[in-house]
Amino acid sequence: MLEVEVYYHGIPPSGEGFGSVGRGEHAGIPAFWTLSEPYGCRDWWPGKNDLTDKADSIDVIVRSPDIYRTASNGLLVKDEVNNHIRTCHWKHRYPIVSYLIAVAVTNYEVYDETAYPAGIPVLIQNYVYPETLAQTMQYTAQTAMIMELFSDLFGIYPFAVEKYGHAQFGWGGGMEHQTMSFMGRFDYEIIAHELAHQWFGNTITLNSWQDIWLNEGFATYLAGMSYQYFFDGYHWPFWKSQAIEYVTSEPGGSVFCEDTANVERLFSPRLSYYKGALLLHMLRWIMGDEAFFKACRNYLNDPELRYGFAGTGDLKAHLETMHGRDLTWFFDDWLYGEGFPSWHVRCTRLAGEDYEIELTQQQSHPSVEFFELPVAIQFRGGDRDTTIVFDHRYNNQSWMIYPGFIIDSVKLDPERWLVSAGNTFEPAGSPVSTNVYPNPAYDRLRVALTAEPEAVSVADLSGREIKLKYLREGSGLTFDLKDLAPGLYLLQIKNKEGLTVKKFVKR
Ligand SMILES: [Zn+2]
Structure with a gap:
């Protein structure tokens, strides 16, 4: 063991940074x-x-x-x-x-x-x-x-x-x-x-200033998130909306801090503080509360890190353990990547209460090709509403939904989990003439019915009937096509008005 005593004296300068x-x-x-x-x-x-x-x-x-x-x-x-x-x-x-x-x-x-x-x-x-x-x-x-x-x-x-x-x-x-x-x-x-910060920053200290978000993102998020628990939750929605608005007020900028010599950038409130906070907020949305908070506790209690130092990789490892899946894609988009997505939601009424929802996304900055995210959309009709989470992976991705009512308004991310801005909507239209979709179909075929059928059947082009399982759902039927060979088929619906035949393609 080496013991060193240092004697020094002087009048300190006011210093760099914030004035030390x-x-x-x-x-x-x-x-x-x-x-x-x-x-x-x-x-x-x-x-x-x-x-x-x-x-x-x-x-x-x-x-x-x-x-x-x-x-x-x-x-x-x-x-x-x-x-x-x-x-x-x-x-x-x-x-x-x-x-x-x-x-x-x-x-x-x-x-x-x-x-x-x-x-x-x-x-x-x-x-x-x-x-x-x-x-x-x-x-x-x-x-x-x-x-x-x-x-x-x-x-x-x-x-x-x-x-x-x-x-x-x-x-x-x-x-x-x-x-x-x-x-x-x-x-x-x-x-x-x-x-x-006594937990995030002091108990575990960042091992590189480039990861300043580990300090400031957590502290900013914990302060905001605490509103969920106090004052009857009154401030929580406002905090989320304002944080999202602030982060998306400029199209670029990453949470990760490349240039740590620039103290102004290092402590950028928009990037290191608020975008860092919302990065955690989105992880919580993707992982769920139980896994997210457990991962944070595991990170804080990790004997290799507690009262020592950590980088983003250490936190990521604990998050992935609890999530059970790799999160590299998320950190690539949200820590190193810049910008945020804007969604366009197209809601097409196919028939009755059946709708097709199509999502497309634009990115505010070219550093991220696509923000793969679960997107909650709330549909309202009269005094009824339902919220569905769509796992958005690529552009023009579409889903069939059966809300059980006529949609009169659509809201993206009603609980404000996602960093996004400038979202647009194409409102629900009138019923389209087709009542069989998607066409071509993959593993299922939806049949929208305007009246109660007497008989429904599927046949090949020679007219030979094929037995297929189907489910009654909402105002229509859903056929299970998993066992059907690819090809062109005929769907025949018989009701009081007569027989309707629709062609569909199984891929
Ligand atoms: Zn701070």
């Missing part, structure tokens, strides 16, 4: 803080400034004039005043990556709250400006319920033995410093976002 060392004031009182993400810790302490190694523990000791308090990672183990100099000693005994180590100093008011994830008390410490104490307390009061929700969904708060906390600072946004998020403002979503 910040100075400001509030109500005329000076404030000091650090914000090292992504590359700034070297501006104020000598550390291992990369994503390959975490310190197994840290001690942070800060001396300041006694009217100030210091907020940092872990637990405050000493707070002493001598000759008007206050010494605060913070001790953190969990693995921590360099960019999550931080201090903030000003004349803080400090108050504690308690959360009970899985019934276990967890300390929540708040370091806030005295002049905004009352408003801030209203917001931080929501922290406990969010921590309890995330603990239910993703496993207990990962630093429960120490604490969680907020320290107000002079930068505009929030920063998820481990066990002590720094907050430029307080509102529900930013509290949920920074707290979510």
